[in-house]
Amino acid sequence: MSAQMKSVNHSNHGLGSSAANIQVIEQIAAMLKQHMGLDVAAVGSALIERGVRERMNQLAQNDIYGYLHTLQSGLGELQELIELVVVPETWFFRDREAILAVARLAREKIVRSPNAHVRILSLPCSTGEEPYSIAMALLDAGVPAGQFRVDGIDICKRSLSVAQRSIYGRNSFRGKQLEYRDQHFSVHDTTSSALSEEVRRQVSFRHGNMLADDFLANEAPYDFIFCRNVLIYFDRDVQVQAVQVLERLLGQDGCIFVGPAEAGIMLRPHVESIGIPLTFGFRRKSVTMAGAEVVPVLPAFAKPAAPAWMPVPAPTSTPTIRERSKAAAPLPVIRPDVEKISVPAQDDLLVRARACADRGELVEAEALCEQHLRAAGSSADAYYLQALINDARQDASAALQLYRKAIYLQPDHRDALLHLSALLAAQGDVAGAQRLQQRAERAQLTQGSEEQPHV
Structure with missing residues (x-):
């Protein structure tokens, strides 16, 4: 598609x-x-x-x-x-924020692991503008050509033929920031431009159907997956199937980027926003192994000056493992008149609720959240999990109210801020989404700098 x-x-x-x-x-x-x-x-x-x-x-x-x-x-x-x-509708740097974020994150991965090779999937790739934009952004960010590859896959063979030809008319160049065209394209004729061989070498195209049983069955995991503006054309069952395919193809610390209207589809208990405004990027949450938290950390490294045509996204800082461990589990609010159940037992209800939600047992998860709320009183974490459950059911109205309840009780609840931001963006409230993203960034910085009391 x-x-x-x-x-x-x-x-x-x-x-x-x-x-x-x-x-x-x-x-x-x-x-x-x-x-x-x-x-x-x-x-x-x-x-x-x-x-x-x-x-x-x-x-x-x-x-x-x-x-x-x-x-x-x-x-x-x-x-x-x-x-x-299928009607192709795309252009170069259509999703600029997400593309530039991947360029920065890819470079950080190379700095962190000099021998690393970054793998990126554009699905569907349409007529090639998206994967070629990604390749241009990575090259201009200083990622060595030999250390990244972009795979473009589409169900339409005609679109793939256009992509492989890599000659584009004026409709593929939109907006005012077109300096990349002078750098990476040459004049083909009076109405079209030809992409440079340097960029073309970084991208490969192939025909494929993401719903086929054997789709990329033996493919190595990808660090970044773009699957934007496609899930909205599926019903709920097919959306679930498609997301399972994307997660299967994603590396352990990789990121998936979807369209603004698809953010709610990605929001589930084991998934979180990457926290970069207007990218609509998501990754798996940290997992606990033998009592120690394992967090996919994306540290901020110095990067070379971006070319004039490339606006640099607002920097974000990711807390260290120690900082995340301090901030990840805010204490539930316990009312004096309901302290008949021990704190560990209350926490166990939420742990069990999260496990049920991850398995797709949403009714059981919601019932455990209600038990927790009856026992412990109002709890930001319980409301947050209930919001995720309603997001998974595509009940945006209930999810909005519950995210706001969680934020009212805990104004610096970063996950609730980010997920509510994604939900507002999906509904077209870009200004509201940006405000919440900024609050989430401030909350992250505050949590990283404050010492938390021992319990």
């Missing part, structure tokens, strides 16, 4: 609007969903009808039942229909 699909409202033109024809369109929509996850409710049936009409014209077929038979006879025609249904 490519970067974006658009709903259209064309008339049926020869398909008619009879109940029989509608039923055939529904069958075709079901085939598309089974193969590529496309939810007709997300794009509208008119988009599928348009593709069917165009293919029927190309095949000189007048009978929709005859076309259905052709479609069912093999995957070849289904692929042709997919090429018409």
